[in-house]
Each structure stands twice: as structure tokens, then as C-alpha cells.
Amino acid sequence: MGGGLLLIAAALFLTAQNLREARLAAQAAEQALQQLEGAAPAPEGEPDGAALPEPEPPIPAYVLDPDMEMPTREVDGNLYIGVLEIPALELKLPILSQWSDAGLNLAPCRYLGSAYRKDLIIAGHNYKKHFGALHNLAEGDQVIFTDMADNRFAYTVSLVERLPGTAVGEMEAGDWDLTLFTCTMEGTARVTVRCALEQDSHSG
Numbered sequence: 001m002g003g004g005l006l007l008i009a010a011a012l013f014l015t016a017q018n019l020r021e022a023r024l025a026a027q028a029a030e031q032a033l034q035q036l037e038g039a040a041p042a043p044e045g046e047p048d049g050a051a052l053p054e055p056e057p058p059i060p061a062y063v064l065d066p067d068m069e070m071p072t073r074e075v076d077g078n079l080y081i082g083v084l085e086i087p088a089l090e091l092k093l094p095i096l097s098q099w100s101d102a103g104l105n106l107a108p109c110r111y112l113g114s115a116y117r118k119d120l121i122i123a124g125h126n127y128k129k130h131f132g133a134l135h136n137l138a139e140g141d142q143v144i145f146t147d148m149a150d151n152r153f154a155y156t157v158s159l160v161e162r163l164p165g166t167a168v169g170e171m172e173a174g175d176w177d178l179t180l181f182t183c184t185m186e187g188t189a190r191v192t193v194r195c196a197l198e199q200d201s202h203s204g
Contacts, residue, residue: 094107
């Protein structure tokens with residue numbers, strides 16, 4: 001009896017700890033997002049007088065050099081490469097430039113790749129306000145990534161799969177423009193979302 005009560009107490013403690021970590025992670029991501037969006041350049045006003053013809057938009061630097069480093073913006077000592085939006089899940093999250101255990105407690109992180117080379121992989125914890133609902137995505141859902149230069153990349157979900165936790169090579173493989181992944185609640189597998197680039201545009 002005593003052993004059973006100890007196991008129940010331990011389970012309750014772990015659940016409470018996980019809920020606390022998830023709450024702190026949601027707060028950290030929201031604070032970073034507010035600062036990133038607050039630092040965005042304000043739109044210019046309309047010129048006085050007759051409207052002038054719209055100039056041709058410049059070719060984004062990443063189109064000319066896909067291997068260039070993605071620009072970053074610093075918030076509280078952490079570097080972010082952009083903002084990820086998943087309308088179907090009502091999520092909008094900042095994305096850290098580099099993956100780390102500590103970083104994952106703040107926001108999803110770039111695991112590998114680049115949006116410019118069309119091989120970006122983003123990892124996130126399975127917290128409710130991070131990537132905990134990735135398994136609910138379906139083929140055809142939209143995912144939007146906006147980098148720190150205001151380049152916007154719109155993707156469509158092509159595949160949602162569950163991979164063994166040890167299948168690192170398989171998770172990294174494939175000709176996918178964007179991959180999102182998170183661990184399952186039991187930690188033995190990865191929910192992996194594969195996306196194809198729909199369009200990209202430059203507004204910076």
C-alpha cells in the first residue's frame with residue numbers, strides 16, 4: 001500500500017512539474033514574440049499628391065544567395081530567426097536560431113537547415129502552447145514562416161507521420177521544404193510534419 005501511494009505521489013509531482021514547465025514555456029515564447037514584433041519596422045505612409053507607379057520589388061538577397069546565413073534578432077540574449085504561424089492550431093511562435101535543451105524551454109528551435117535552401121527543420125517541445133498539437137495537423141493545412149528580414153514563406157502540410165525516437169536519419173531525410181517535429185507524450189516517438197513550399201514573397 002505504501003509503495004503504491006509513493007508511486008501515485010511521484011506521478012502527481014511529475015505531472016505538476018510538466019504543467020509548470022509548459023506554462024513557463026508559453027510565457028517565454030509570448031514575451032519573445034511581442035518583442036520581436038514590436039521591433040518590426042513601421043509601414044511607410046502614402047506619399048502626398050498623385051500616386052506614383054509602384055516600383056518593381058527588389059530581388060531578395062536569399063534568392064541570389066540561398067546559402068547565406070538567415071538574419072537573426074536578439075531578445076534577452078537569445079537569437080531568433082523568425083516567427084512561425086500555424087493557423088489551424090492557432091499558434092504563433094518565435095523560432096530560436098539554434099537548437100539546445102535550454103532553448104526548447106523558451107521556444108521551438110531551428111534543428112537544421114534554412115528556409116532559403118528549402119530544407120528547414122524546426123524542433124519543439126510537446127508543450128500545449130508549443131508543438132503539443134502537431135498531431136492534429138492534416139494534409140492541406142497551412143504553415144507560415146516569416147524571417148527577420150520580413151521574407152514570408154507559406155507552406156502546405158503534405159504528410160504527418162510518427163517516427164521512432166531513434167530514427168534521426170529518417171527524420172532528417174527526404175526532399176521536404178519544411179519539417180516540424182516534437183516528441184510524443186511518452187517520449188518514445190516523434191510526431192513529424194512534412195511541408196511543401198507554397199509560395200514565398202519579400203516585404204522587407
